[in-house]
Each structure stands twice: as C-alpha cells, then as structure tokens.
Amino acid sequence: MEVKGKQSQEKKQGVLKRIAGPVVTAVNLDAHMYDVVKVGKEELMGEVIKIEGANVIIQVYEDTSGIRPGEPVSNTGLSLAVELGPGLLTSIYDGIQRPLSVLVDKMGNFIERGVSAPGLSHEKKWTFKPVVKTGQKIEPGAILGEVQETNIVHKVMLPPNAKPGTVKTIKSGDFTVDEIICVLEDGREYPMIQRWPVRVPRPVKEKLNPTIPLITGQRILDGLFPIAKGGTAAIPGPFGSGKTVTQQQLAKWSDAEIVVYIGCGERGNEMTEVLTEFPHLEDPKSGKPLMERTVLIANTSNMPVAAREASVYTGITIAEYFRDMGYDVSLMADSTSRWAEAMREISSRLEEMPGEEGYPAYLAARLSEFYERAGLVTALNGAGGSVSVIGAVSPPGGDFSEPVTQNTLRIVKVFWALDAKLSQRRHFPAINWLNSYSLYLETLQDYYDKEVSPEWNKIRSWAMEVLQKEAELQEIVQLVGSDALPESEQVTIEVARMIREIFLQQNAYDAVDTFCDMTKQYDMMKSIKLFADLAYAAQLAGVSPAQINTVQSKNELPQIKFIKDYKPELAKIEKQMDTEFNTLRSAA
C-alpha cells in the first residue's frame, strides 16, 4: 500500500532502556516520529513520540507491568493506521482498532495485553460488484465497485494517494478484503482493503460551507440551536447533566447515514448500554437496526491511556473514509476532555513544559486539528459527503473557563451548554437556552423556509425572545414575587413556561417523544404561539392572568408529545383553546 511510504526501510531491532508507566525509552533503534513499534518480548504495541539523540521515546498502548530494560523493541516502519474496507459497520473497536469481540474470543472477558487483532475480518468474503470498466481511466479516490455491507452500500475506492491509472482488469464476485479486485495497466494491484495513517486527514477535492441541518429529532437542538451537516458542535457540562444521554440520542436519531461513536475514557457500562440497545433500535428513516449504520470505538477510562489518545484519531479516520464514499457521517466523541487528559498524562511523563493547568502547550493545536477534519466536502471522486463532529467536554467542577472548554469553543460553531441546575429539576435535555448558541442559523434559513415552513424562522425568533424576556422577568420575580408584575408580563411568564415544559423538555426514554420530526416541532411551537396570541388578546380585553391560567386546553397540550399520530388531537386542543378564550372574553 502506498501509505507505507517507508516500506523500503529495513526493520530495526532496538533495546529497551527505561520503563516508566506507559512511556518507555529504547536505544539502538532507527525510528521516525509516529512509527509503530513492538515493545518487549510480548510485542506490546507502541508509537514513537519523541526522539532525543540515541533515545527513542515510545508511548505504549498496553500495560507495561513486568517489562524489563534489555528487552527487544522492533520498529515496523509504519505509522499508526486503520484498516478500511467492508466489515467496519456494526463493529466495536478499542482505541487502536482492535475488534473487542475478537479480543473476547482471544483472551476472555478481561482485556489482557500482547494480543493483536486486525481491524477487519480477513476471512470473510464479500460480494463485490464493479462499477468501473476495463480501459476506463480512474483518478485517486475513484469508486471501483460496491459491496452491500449491511443495508449500507460500501463503496470500494482507489486509495486517495494512489496515482491515476487505467483499469486493466476488474473482477466481480465474492472476495476477502485482501484479494485483488482491480489491476491497473501499469501493473498496480488493489484489494478492497486500504490502510490510512490515523493522524493524517484524508484529502478532499474541496471543502464547502454547510447549508443543510443535521436533523436530530431533539427539539431544543433542531428548533433553537441547529447544527449543520458537516458542522462542529461541543456539549460541555458538569457530570450528571446529561452529556452522554444527549450524545447517545444524537447517535440514535440524527439523520446521518453513518454514525461513528467514540467512547473515549468513559464508563464501561455505558458502552454496554449502547451495544445492547442499538441492535434493537430502528433507524426512523430506513427502519433497519441502528447498529447497521454504526461503528463504535470504546476505550473506557480504565483501558490504557495511550490507546485513549489514539481513539479519537481512529474514529475520525473511519468517518472520513465513509465521507469519501459520499455519505453524511456524524461523529460523536464522548468525551474530548478525557482525550485531552490522556495527552496531559503522556506529556507529563515526557517531562514537557506544561501549559495551562498542566495540559501540554499543543492542546489548542491538537483540538483544532481534530475539529477541522469535520466538514461538508466534495470528495476526490466528486461525491458530496460530510463529517459532522459533536464533541462532549467534561469541564472539572463544571467550570467552563478551563482550557479544554475554552479551546474547544474557539473552534466549534455550535455550543450546547449543559446546565446542572436544569438537570437537578429533571429538565431534560438540560441544555441552557440562554447560554447556548448556533452560528449556523443564517446559513440554514433557506432550508427551513423550503422544507419546514416559511414561518419557521419567525416563530423560532419569537420563542427565543419570550425565553429571553422571561429570564429578565424572573430576576424581578425573585425579588418581589410574580403577582407584582404587570398583567401582560404575567402572561409572558406563563407562555415561557409552556415553551420550556412543552417544547424544550423532551423525554429520551419515551418511545414517541424520544424523536420529534421538524413538522411536529413546528406544529407544537405553533400551538404555543396560538395560545400566546389568544392570551395576550384576552388580557387586553380585560381577562385576568388568573383566569387565563384556568384554560384547560393548555394543560392538554403536553400530552401531544407522547402521541405518535398527534394531528387530530392537536387540532382538537387548538379548537378547544379558541372556544375557551372566546368564553373568557365574552365574560370579561
């Protein structure tokens, strides 16, 4: 494969000199930065991260207990790369793309070390259907053929760094990923598999500005703070505020075609939950199990810290690969703070000069490099695809001024601020509507006008205004009580409460409410607006806020959330609302 680059270099054997946790030093070893090496008699996998005279410093992806100075180290001469090809979907990998299911077979229920396992099955045969013909000229990244992987069609491509060429033979039939399916006239041979170094972004023809929202089915996200396909978002929040639930909701319901979910330094039981749940959940669009479009990467908090550092790169490389096929991919990284901590841990073992709060000085650069790999693109082969990146951030003490949150906010376009206060009162999703923002609102306006309703943008701004107004009024209420407010403002408080409780609150565990499409979101907001209009009119006509609060139909409105075929019920409620207000006004 082309990426090997240093293929011609002889493999060199070196000797271990020092071991201090996950960082070891070798001597007498020819190495380049980020070469993958095998450490010790057990051949633990590691990566060169520093070269200092004759000393080669290596981070090891596995536990180093029991390794002694004097043991051998060998250099593979390759960069840390992932295997890309049919078989990625439905897989669950650790941080360095070892399939966890294979590891269970090889070493039982606990993760021992020194076991290598390829990312893809090299035995399984896939049915390959060519789309190029003999004699056809092909460019790098060209689609050679297709494999029906799950319900997703896997497009087999010429590697992006291959030179252009002319097809001499192209095969059709059942092949393993290693068998040659395409031969070019200059003699180059290609199997379905390709390897790509994880730290290098895959090239694209052009990066475009995102214009289509990633529909997530979550009202506060789609309705108030949307993310675009190919966009970036951050979810920072203290523990217990619902980062993981939000991430999982996005993984389940966002209308991306492929989902890559990275559990980076998080809880083991959470990954189990995803693993158990996803195969049973259906994609609202295709009706197929969600697992069929998902790749999971699980490097839990107690798995080796160096592999945690790599997991984020492994994930984004896989995401880019599917993007190059022309798919919309969304990538969730939970949590980027654990990734940053892994960098910090390794940096401190290297005795590097620390930056803010002990994080390495290159933290900001690494974060921006990572988020910059998101985007709406034209792939080399001309297909349009996107990678949307949604990173969770776990700020210590919930303090957003810490380095990881701050450096992330400088890059991402959407900020969903989780709020412990909201989660304490079980307002879920606990996203603070005053602090959050989306910079995609303007670019997405056209889409909403066309696809949802020309009224949508107006009604959205109206809701935001009400919520903003409520925040101001609440400050007064805190001091003097709500009865002291002018009547029209008492109505505003009531309307804001309805927006919060009916529209913003959403139950992730309710079979219906867990996903809410744009039409329903619009209809719900419209009904609240209808109530508001009627209430303000009634108030002007002399109806008191207390009387307005007696309107029964407004209490029926929350039930709409839990009804799948809600339209008849909603129409009934709206009609009743109209009647009730008429009665109130005629009495006034």
Added chain:
Amino acid sequence: MKEYRTISKIAGPLVFVEKTEPVAYGELVNIVLYDGTIKRGQVLDTSDELVVVQIFETTTGIGRDSGVRFTGETIKMPVGKDMLGRILSGGGKPIDGGPEIIPEKRLDITGAAINPYARGMPADFIQTGISTIDGTNTLVRGQKLPIFSGAGLPHNNVALQIARQAKVPGSTESFAVVFAAMGITKEEANYFMADFERTGALEHAVVFLNLADDPAVERIITPRLALTTAEYLAFELGMHVLVILTDMTNYCEALRQIGAAREEVPGRRGYPGYMYTDLACIYERAGMIKGQKGSVTQIPILTMPGDDITHPIPDLTGYITEGQIVVNRDLHRKGIYPPINVLPSLSRLMNLGIGPGKTREDHKKVSDQMYAGYAEGNDLRGLVAIVGKDALSERDRLLLEFADLFENRFVRQGYDEDRTIEDTLTIGWELLSTLPVEQLTRIDRDLINKYHPKLKSGAKKE
C-alpha cells in the same frame, strides 16, 4: 534471590536503587532492614542505571545499608473461599488472630479492564429500603454509586443501612460484602465492625482495614486488594458482591503524597494529573459479565473537603461513577435522617432497573414529577424569605408545602426502616396528590387515573 545494597537516595515513600540487573516495571520489592524486618514496595520507574521503588509502609529504618530484593513478580493477592468472615489489614494480612488465608489462587491486584463487549448490562433493581435511593436514585446490580458526604455527616450509617437492607426483590441470594477502609479512625472502624457483628453481616463479609495511623502509601493498594477479592468472589465463585470503599478522600490524599514525593507536575490543587485514570481503574472494577452469575456493585464513600462538590476528588469521581448520592448538611441540621439531598443526587443506571416487571410502570414518571416539584418548591424558599408567604400565588404555596412534605415524609425515615418499593411509591403518590392534577405534566393521564389516590378507580380499601 540477589540482594542489592546500592540504595542511593530515599525521599518520602520513594527509594532509589542503582546498578541493578534489569528489573521489571511494577515488580514487587522487599527491602530488608538491619534488624531483619521486611518492608514491601513496588517499582515505579526502571532503567539500567536507576530503579525507583515506592514503599507501601513508612520508610522508617531504611538506610543506605538496607538490602533490596526484587521478587520478579508483580503484586499478587492470595484469594480463597475461606476469606469470608475474615478481617485483614490494609496490606492484606489477617489481623483477626485467625490463620493465614489458604490461597486457591494468586491474582494480580491491578486487575485487567473488563472488555466492554463482554460486559453484561446491569438491570436488576436493588432495593435498599431507603426511599431517596429506591424511589428517585435507584441502585442496580453492577453499578458504582458513590456517597458524597462531608465531615461529620452520617454517611457511615447510610452505607451500613444499604449493606444491611440491600436485596433484589424476588431473589433469595444475599450480597457478600467486601469492606475496605482507608485511613479511617479506629473508632469509625469499630462502629462498622460492631454493626457487622450485630446484624451477622460479618459472616459473609471480607474486611480490609487501613486505619488513620497505618502508612498512607498502603492506602494505594487497599482498594485494589478489596476489588481483587470482590472480583474473585463474583466472577469465579458466582456471588453478588457489594463493595464499600471508605474513605476515598484519604486514598486521593495518599496519591497526592506520592505524586509530590516523585516531584511530578501537579494538576488541579496539587493532585496528580493522572488521578482520573487512577480512580477509573478502581471504580471501573464494578459490573457484570455476560453469561456469568456474579456481580460487583460498588458504593465508594468520600467526604467532600469543605462540602465542595467541585473539589477534584468528588468531581473526578462523579465523572467516572454512575451517579452519586449526596448527603447534605442542611437536611442533617434539620434532624432529617437519612439527610440525602435528591437534587444533586443521580443514578445513571436507574432507567435500566425500573419500570414494568422490575419495579412499577409509574416509577420513572413519579420520580421525575417529585423532582420537578421539590426543585421548584425548594427555590421558592428563597423567595419566601424575601417577600413572605402571603405574596405567593396559590400554585407556589402548594409547591412550597410540597417541598416540606417531601423532606418530612419521603426523605425522612428510620435507621432500621426498610421500605419496599411499593411503600416508597405510595408515599410518592400521597405527596403528589397534594398538587393539582393538571400540574402533574410529567405523568401520562392513564397512569394518573390508575395510581392517583384521589382518582384511581376502584381503589382498594387500605
């Protein structure tokens, strides 16, 4: 075994040894003093020239003349069936006057990570008999749910009550308890032991005691020994094990002490930058394994310095564990036991353990509604202090009363009061029925009609 007399430097708990044969990282080391006493330690850093050894006990008596023996193996814990009922030191030696443990196996105390693919999904509701846990922050088998407390609060009683009352309804298997004390006082330890003896819990318990005057560094291995034992009981013998670790704050202090001795770059408040990973390697050793019978459920206890939940110890813990139970000083001052504040408390696995067939169909929604009501009522207390009760609307007045009722009826219960989940939910509905029905927006109409004491049709006579 070769003995080196090449110690070059001793600093805090660290001993630096020069010119050795190749020594393995993590190897167990014995240091022989002039009088023959042996101190144990572990290799932290190894190279041709220099080996750094961390001593688990005090370094008193170690000098440049002491002998150093490298054992060639990492620290192993002898485990066996007859450990139940035994009291061991924080270093794993019997201190109850009984015989040595007859080892059936010797296990590495670091413990490998459970492959996430092999994990079983926790789903069995554990009834602790405490309403604030069962009703609103449900514990399930295989969960790690810490108690965040403060100095002088009755967290030990809460932990003991859980250990005593915990059961899975409909299952006859009881829990084995592994209790690890780190740096607690002898008095506290006696209190635990007396309660274990009073209730007969000691028979199916393994106790590890590292007391306040025991070496701080030993605290680093105490929880690892306890969890290795727990994993053996759970995954080799098929038992359901409840692990109580107290006090994790002392553990973290010991970690900081070693970090400082090693002259590491400190993270927040002087705690080492790797504390998250280190704590994770303890807390993550809870769970179940697919196709196996046993389980490890963890209840670590920690005291928040200055009651500050953003302090690095509770903060990092909260990011790893599956929720937290927060013991609150104000409630304690009001004389409410158990003084659990449900607002900052959380159980992340609650939804897996409740609902139809496990507890009851209305459980989740009753809990949410109570949370919302209590949170709002609690906020109003601040307002009342300024404007007085009279300025409140009817709705707010009811919420305020709800908050008081919630604390007095739902939170408050006896130290030996063991409420079933039915009892807990009944109290919940009783409280909710003081609010207007239309305010119960988080519960579907059907459930309201079925369970609301004032509405349920054909209500049984109590």
